[in-house]
Amino acid sequence: MNDKYIVYFISRTKANMIKFIENKLKISGLNDLVPTHGNILTALYESNGKLTMKEIAKKIGKDKSTVTSLVNRLISLGYIEKEKCDKDKRVTYIKLTDKARSIEGKFNNISSQVKETAYNNFTEDEKKEFLRLLKKLSNNFKDAN
Incomplete structure (x- = not known):
């Protein structure tokens, strides 16, 4: 497995998610x-x-x-x-x-869209496993600090 891209894809995913949220805020008039x-x-x-x-x-x-x-x-x-x-x-x-x-309604709507987009095409088992792995990764860095 080529694991050198894991951190890259985490960073890229975060950047894409931030851009997605910024766009949704703008569309909702929450500039x-x-x-x-x-x-x-x-x-x-x-x-x-x-x-x-x-x-x-x-x-x-x-x-x-x-x-x-x-x-x-x-x-x-x-x-x-x-x-x-x-x-x-x-x-x-x-x-x-x-x-x-x-703005709570608009805010909650954006939050729902973020979750829906993030977990699109994920099964419940995949979501659980993904969360487990992310926590493990996060704890590795936490422990290293």
Whole structure:
């Protein structure tokens, strides 16, 4: 087997997926969003619209500085806002705005299209095996670091 192309195809697949998402965002009139914003919005949509920065970072697997940059951009675009905790003023929540709630349907539609496209012509067994192998590959790099 010629395994030298595995990393190449993973990289190429990621680039193609990002381009696909960018096109879907544009078609949906969400030109101000980029694919990396999707992770934060998804985390918030799945968590009743309110999380701390630390919780977001953990959910999306990114470091806090990366999350801070993305959150600040989403705040400037009006999709999220910061809110101090009533019980502990040291805690700041990141919460969805009405603008973010108003695009949830479009956002979920794009997410569905991504999944449908990704798993087109895959059997359930193939999806399970593919996920198992991707996790194994990811853990190899995680362990090496």
